[in-house]
Amino acid sequence: MEKKLYTITVFSENTVGLLGQITIIFTRRGFNIETLSVSQSALEGIHKFTITLFSDENSVRKVVQQIDKRIDILKAYYNTDDELVYQEIALYKVATDKLLALGSIESWIRDHNTRILEMNENFVVFQKAGHYDETQRFFDELSQTVGVLQFIRSGRVSITKSKVERLSDMLEDIKKYER
Amino acid sequence: METKNKISGGEILMRSLVEEGVDTIFGYPGGAIMPVFDALFDYDKHLNHILTRHEQGAVHAAQGYARVSGKVGVCLVTSGPAATNAITGISDAMLDSTPLVVITGQVVASLLGTDAFQEIDVVGITQPVTKWSYQIRRAEDVAWAVARAFYIARSGRPGPVVLDFAKNAQVQETNFEYKPCTFIRSYIPVPEMKPEQIELAASLINNAKKPYALVGQGVVLGNAEPELKKFLEKADIPAAWTLLGASAMPTDFRLNKGMLGMHGNVAPNMKTNECDVLIAIGMRFDDRVTGDLNTYAKQAKIIHIDIDAAEINKNVTVDAPILGTTKEVLPALTAKIHTAQHSEWIDSFNEYEEKEFEKVILREVFPTSGELTMGEVIHKVSEATNHSAICVTDVGQNQMMGARYFKFSQTRSLITSGGLGTMGFGLPAAIGAKMGAPDRTVCVFSGDGGFQMTIQELGTIMQEQLGIKMIILNNHFLGMVRQWQEMFFDERYSFTEMLNPDFVTIAKGYRIEGTEIRKREELNDAITDMLKDDKPYLLVVNVEKKGMVYPMIPAGTCVTNILLGD
Numbered sequence: 001m002e003k004k005l006y007t008i009t010v011f012s013e014n015t016v017g018l019l020g021q022i023t024i025i026f027t028r029r030g031f032n033i034e035t036l037s038v039s040q041s042a043l044e045g046i047h048k049f050t051i052t053l054f055s056d057e058n059s060v061r062k063v064v065q066q067i068d069k070r071i072d073i074l075k076a077y078y079n080t081d082d083e084l085v086y087q088e089i090a091l092y093k094v095a096t097d098k099l100l101a102l103g104s105i106e107s108w109i110r111d112h113n114t115r116i117l118e119m120n121e122n123f124v125v126f127q128k129a130g131h132y133d134e135t136q137r138f139f140d141e142l143s144q145t146v147g148v149l150q151f152i153r154s155g156r157v158s159i160t161k162s163k164v165e166r167l168s169d170m171l172e173d174i175k176k177y178e179r
Numbered sequence: 180m181e182t183k184n185k186i187s188g189g190e191i192l193m194r195s196l197v198e199e200g201v202d203t204i205f206g207y208p209g210g211a212i213m214p215v216f217d218a219l220f221d222y223d224k225h226l227n228h229i230l231t232r233h234e235q236g237a238v239h240a241a242q243g244y245a246r247v248s249g250k251v252g253v254c255l256v257t258s259g260p261a262a263t264n265a266i267t268g269i270s271d272a273m274l275d276s277t278p279l280v281v282i283t284g285q286v287v288a289s290l291l292g293t294d295a296f297q298e299i300d301v302v303g304i305t306q307p308v309t310k311w312s313y314q315i316r317r318a319e320d321v322a323w324a325v326a327r328a329f330y331i332a333r334s335g336r337p338g339p340v341v342l343d344f345a346k347n348a349q350v351q352e353t354n355f356e357y358k359p360c361t362f363i364r365s366y367i368p369v370p371e372m373k374p375e376q377i378e379l380a381a382s383l384i385n386n387a388k389k390p391y392a393l394v395g396q397g398v399v400l401g402n403a404e405p406e407l408k409k410f411l412e413k414a415d416i417p418a419a420w421t422l423l424g425a426s427a428m429p430t431d432f433r434l435n436k437g438m439l440g441m442h443g444n445v446a447p448n449m450k451t452n453e454c455d456v457l458i459a460i461g462m463r464f465d466d467r468v469t470g471d472l473n474t475y476a477k478q479a480k481i482i483h484i485d486i487d488a489a490e491i492n493k494n495v496t497v498d499a500p501i502l503g504t505t506k507e508v509l510p511a512l513t514a515k516i517h518t519a520q521h522s523e524w525i526d527s528f529n530e531y532e533e534k535e536f537e538k539v540i541l542r543e544v545f546p547t548s549g550e551l552t553m554g555e556v557i558h559k560v561s562e563a564t565n566h567s568a569i570c571v572t573d574v575g576q577n578q579m580m581g582a583r584y585f586k587f588s589q590t591r592s593l594i595t596s597g598g599l600g601t602m603g604f605g606l607p608a609a610i611g612a613k614m615g616a617p618d619r620t621v622c623v624f625s626g627d628g629g630f631q632m633t634i635q636e637l638g639t640i641m642q643e644q645l646g647i648k649m650i651i652l653n654n655h656f657l658g659m660v661r662q663w664q665e666m667f668f669d670e671r672y673s674f675t676e677m678l679n680p681d682f683v684t685i686a687k688g689y690r691i692e693g694t695e696i697r698k699r700e701e702l703n704d705a706i707t708d709m710l711k712d713d714k715p716y717l718l719v720v721n722v723e724k725k726g727m728v729y730p731m732i733p734a735g736t737c738v739t740n741i742l743l744g745d
């Protein structure tokens with residue numbers, strides 16, 4: 001089966017040890033998580049995990065079923081990139097003297113749509129948000145010219161484009177089971 | 180109901196267990212659970228605690244209890260090494276969907292994470308092998324956690340739950356108020372049955388010429404044995420069972436065609452690849468049943484009835500999934516299917532049955548010369564108990580022989596470790612089975628290897644005077660492994676031959692009566708002697724050293740690749 005990047009979204013109760021419960025499902029099948037980010041969701045007390053995984057659809061479906069099955073998980077589902085609005089953020093630290101030696105940095109900032117977060121006599125920190133290939137392109141260019149002292153990219157955060165809000169629908173739906 | 184006085188977390192646990200209808204606990208005390216055992220001392224009228232000789236034994240006993248009674252099995256053990264000893268049984272219960280609540284002691288909350296004496300990360304270790312695992316750190320949470328634990332363990336697809344009980348919460352005092360748990364918003368135990376799924380499956384069955392049903396433990400867990408019978412009879416559908424689906428249909432039921440899988444019967448495996456509609460009922464297409472998935476039932480339309488959505492399309496891609504309990508789905512489906520007759524199809528099983536009888540069963544079950552065989556012993560014990568006993572097995576050749584040759588007239592009558600295949604399961608599981616069904620005869624068949632993995636439970640049997648009939652099928656080998664070595668490793672018997680103790684003398688040491696036989700002429704009398712009263716008894720039968728379990732489908736090959744040993 002064809003492999004590609006899938007984004008898995010997991011909504012959970014805010015209980016201790018959930019991340020462990022989710023990651024062991026990947027570990028068991030020998031899957032590497034590409035990126036992971038955890039935050040509060042729009043609904044109070046509910047946490048949202050965004051996980052990306054490079055895999056085939058059959059495997060992703062099984063992983064999602066296994067996650068969804070855990071008691072404290074409210075809902076888990078997966079999407080491909082075309083179904084999502086998604087973003088990552090990256091920080092780049094470069095040496096100030098090397099950067100200044102290039103002459104003007106205005107073009108850097110314009111071309112890459114990046115921002116400077118911090119600047120002093122020793123180093124400059126750029127920030128850039130975008131998709132993987134965009135943040136990577138900027139990294140490559142910096143590396144080849146001035147060198148990168150430190151680099152970090154966040155996990156993906158994403159929002160679905162669909163009209164259905166799966167979590168709120170599910171929370172509504174589950175009320176019928178309440179006795 | 181709420182108490183006026185504050186009581187300790189330990190006592191709250193006792194009261195909560197009583198509220199959940201618990202009357203039997205299997206356990207073993209130690210430092211980090213002592214306040215709970217102290218509370219238990221005053222609850223001995225409500226809660227019968229069985230002191231096993233090892234925590235693994237406690238969990239297997241609770242499993243045996245749960246499997247025969249349908250109730251939740253309860254274990255109480257201390258922290259650290261006791262909790263790790265319990266892991267094998269917990270994992271076994273997870274794979275075999277057995278409802279358990281296992282309570283482990285834990286160091287006081289202020290010491291958590293400091294490598295305190297006998298501290299281990301129980302929640303972390305048990306998460307992969309439990310349905311739910313939770314640490315109780317405050318007395319206020321005890322009743323809530325127990326209620327939730329029982330609800331999770333017994334609802335939906337059952338499974339083990341661990342409550343890790345910090346010692347400070349055992350002694351802390353608070354008010355007791357018990358509210359049973361009936362709803363958790365992140366957990367839907369029984370998915371809604373969809374009429375369109377029933378319609379689709381019914382139309383497949385109604386158009387089938389060669390329908391065939393595979394019966395799994397889901398039928399037993401759903402208490403749907405009568406519903407299964409009605410379903411099969413209405414459309415005249417032959418059925419076979421998985422190891423854990425054994426006894427869901429009586430052995431002599433007309434449509435019961437035998438066991439599936441690696442050592443199952445020939446016809447049921449062959450017919451898997453001949454039927455046109457395969458109806459899987461509460462089973463999970465385990466690899467020991469399916470063999471090579473690429474050649475499994477490719478010609479058939481597949482219907483899969485299961486309570487667990489994660490099982491659908493996990494191993495086998497199905498045409499018509501039906502989510503729901505067997506209790507609910509089977510009658511709904513029965514209502515939609517036409518009365519039918521499939522005599523020709525059903526008769527077509529005969530040829531394979533005859534072949535298996537001639538090539539395998541005759542030699543294994545009805546030998547007239549040579550050494551005793553496992554099959555004939557099991558057959559004779561089954562007969563002597565009117566096929567109404569509970570058959571507990573250990574793991575290995577004895578297990579497959581037990582499943583193949585014991586006959587069943589009632590449900591919940593084969594208690595065996597299916598998914599995990601845990602040697603040492605048999606003896607302690609028999610303890611639980613006897614506690615859970617005191618009026619039934621309980622026979623446990625074990626190999627000489629497996630018996631020695633939990634042999635210390637003879638002490639529990641002695642103390643409780645449990646009338647368990649223990650049969651060691653002694654081949655002086657780790658038989659099943661030896662069989663594989665003979666078949667696939669050029670008869671290189673690497674560490675499978677065993678020098679065994681005198682088992683009868685060991686039993687004597689535990690004041691348990693026993694006898695050892697090696698000749699065919701001794702068998703009937705020995706069985707009669709064993710069954711003469713309801714006291715514990717150990718029968719050691721020396722069987723042929725190099726017996727083989729046939730038929731056999733070598734692991735990972737096609738279900739029709741059946742070796743008969745001829």
Ligand SMILES: Cc1ncc(C[n+]2csc(CCOP(=O)(O)OP(=O)(O)O)c2C)c(N)n1
Binds near residue numbers: 573577603629660
């Ligand atoms: C705890 C455990 N260890 C090892 C095994 C692997 N194993 C499966 S069957 C078997 C041989 C069992 O020998 P015995 O108990 O004498 O029974 P027999 O097969 O001879 O009936 C072994 C070692 C296992 N299933 N469980």
